[in-house]
Amino acid sequence: MKLNVYADKMSQPSRAVVFFCKVNGIDYEEIKVHIPKGQHLTPEFEGILFFFLFDEAINLMQKLPAIADGRFKLFESHAILIYLACAFPGVADHWYPADVFKRSKIHSVLDWHHSNLRRGAAPYVFNTTIAPILGRPLNPQAAAEAEIILSSSLSKLESFWLKGNGRFLLGGNQPSIADLSLVCELMQLEVLDEKDRTRLLGPHKKVQQWIENTRNATNPHFDEVHRVIMLAKERQQHQRLKAAKNEGGSNMKKPLVSRM
Amino acid sequence: MKLNVYADKMSQPSRAVVFFCKVNGIDYEEIKVHIPKGQHLTPEFEGILFFFLFDEAINLMQKLPAIADGRFKLFESHAILIYLACAFPGVADHWYPADVFKRSKIHSVLDWHHSNLRRGAAPYVFNTTIAPILGRPLNPQAAAEAEIILSSSLSKLESFWLKGNGRFLLGGNQPSIADLSLVCELMQLEVLDEKDRTRLLGPHKKVQQWIENTRNATNPHFDEVHRVIMLAKERQQHQRLKAAKNEGGSNMKKPLVSRM
Structure with missing residues (x-):
């Protein structure tokens, strides 16, 4: 299953996570969430996430970015960057x-x-x-x-x-x-x-x-x-x-x- | 050489680091720095640290807590807690x-x-x-x-x-x-x-x-x-x-x- 990245690239922590995926050739799917429209705060967005994730809303903390790697969900960009560097074996050591x-x-x-x-x-x-x-x-x-x-x-x-x-x-x-x-x-x-x-x-x-x-x-x-x-x-x-x-x-x- | 912990226990990040050392039986020396007196911002404090550390002021970022483990210096309490959990082999896995x-x-x-x-x-x-x-x-x-x-x-x-x-x-x-x-x-x-x-x-x-x-x-x-x-x-x-x-x-x- 592909890594799902919930992001709005106008937000700098979202950009950092997408950037890391791109530069390390991680196979991911970007789910665009537009902060200016307040989409990450609306019930519709929770609905989208429930649809993707079934068991809990990844955005319960109402923050971007967030990831879902299979059943594992995570938010906070620094925590995500560290997770990706550790969980994807192809990532070169200098990143982390x-x-x-x-x-x-x-x-x-x-x-x-x-x-x-x-x-x-x-x-x-x-x-x-x-x-x-x-x-x-x-x-x-x-x-x-x-x-x-x-x-x-x-x-x-x-x-x-x-x-x-x-x-x-x-x-x-x-x-x-x-x-x-x-x-x-x-x-x-x-x-x-x-x-x-x-x-x-x-x-x-x-x-x-x-x-x-x-x-x-x-x-x-x-x-x-x-x-x-x-x-x-x-x-x-x-x-x-x-x-x-x-x-x-x-x-x-x-x-x-x-x-x- | 003992771990040196630069701390003011009135500050919550300092307490967390001292707490972790105590609860895990880490052999450390606490160097008390009193924030209310502004000691961590004064040239005297930089002087004390130069005396201890010789090559650079640990508090260049003017923040507490900080540690010196031999020649290795580190600040930011979360980074310090992670370092201590990894660098001291006796620390139980549940901490980190x-x-x-x-x-x-x-x-x-x-x-x-x-x-x-x-x-x-x-x-x-x-x-x-x-x-x-x-x-x-x-x-x-x-x-x-x-x-x-x-x-x-x-x-x-x-x-x-x-x-x-x-x-x-x-x-x-x-x-x-x-x-x-x-x-x-x-x-x-x-x-x-x-x-x-x-x-x-x-x-x-x-x-x-x-x-x-x-x-x-x-x-x-x-x-x-x-x-x-x-x-x-x-x-x-x-x-x-x-x-x-x-x-x-x-x-x-x-x-x-x-x-x-």
Whole structure:
């Protein structure tokens, strides 16, 4: 039976899981769940999952991604990445090394990600850009608070997790599941206004180089998985241009009209 | 060389690591770092760690707990618990099972903990009770936001992670590292005003029973590790009584005084 992956590739943890399957040639079926429509929260989605899984709703925790490998169901993207690396014999050791010391450092990065990079990046993008697509207002105060966490996390990523001369996290010369997870988190910054993205990522040359290293080591899968993000980026740019034009128009001096 | 554990037992992730060492008879040395004094953020603390570790500051990420096992350093409590379970051969399998399916479910609980229970419990306790001890103001709005996350997390703990008839998380009959980590998180609620604690935990009978099951399965270590919390609870109760008395006094009617 094929591995079922329940995912919305607009969400970074979903992308990380699909990305890992693609790059490791895992035979999987993607069941698309569209978060913007709230499908992962609706009874219909529970119904779909009940249909697939019979005995319990995989999304009881209402989170994506989730997998069903035969009768075994799992959610939380980091737990899924570790499971896939262990349960599929063809996966190369560098993704999740058997060595207890290397493996522990990967756990450490992944745990740090939860409370730092993710806590900054996701609410920043939501509150500056994505919220209106989901029918919610932008929240500048929440965005400002998230930016502080995001900037601090990017600095730690640059100076601590990417220290040394390795091309990947923890000084590695080959990527691990931590590289996939954290790079997917940062790729959501693509949808931001370019000046915001430059302000945030600009000072962190190592972080930028590491994203490129991960892209080069995993293409064509990297670009394939992030196509949905690049399309969203284009749409955002188009809307910003349109808004700027309208604003420009409304700011134009009105032609003088004779009082006669 | 002994395992060094850098910890402040007022912090729940520190308690989980010390707890695990005690309950498994791991030979360790606890290096006490007092977060309320900000010691883990100061150059002095970095100095202490440099003295111990020579080559790099273990607390570069400014977080507790951290361990040094010989030359190997690690932080993030979940990563540390997994490392200890794997690197110390005497640790029983139930703490972190070798079975890939059981292990994956433990990873899933631990990941969920980061983004849910911890995101609710820690800021709720801080913004209702602990902040003044650290010289910070109470923040009712942040407390209200944290309570929503905490209440929702307790419901999910009750109905999902503790479903079935097992005494521990995931239906287990013996505790795992996830039980230690999540119970330590909830034990901080002891310092709350009793009516707040009852309001939050009261509706969740399974959660209360599970805390008791974990206490019974691990005592005397459970009570030993949480002594610092119970002392803090006593201090808080004493201060509340004192404040109530003072308030009562100031609300007393002033004696009538002759105008003459």
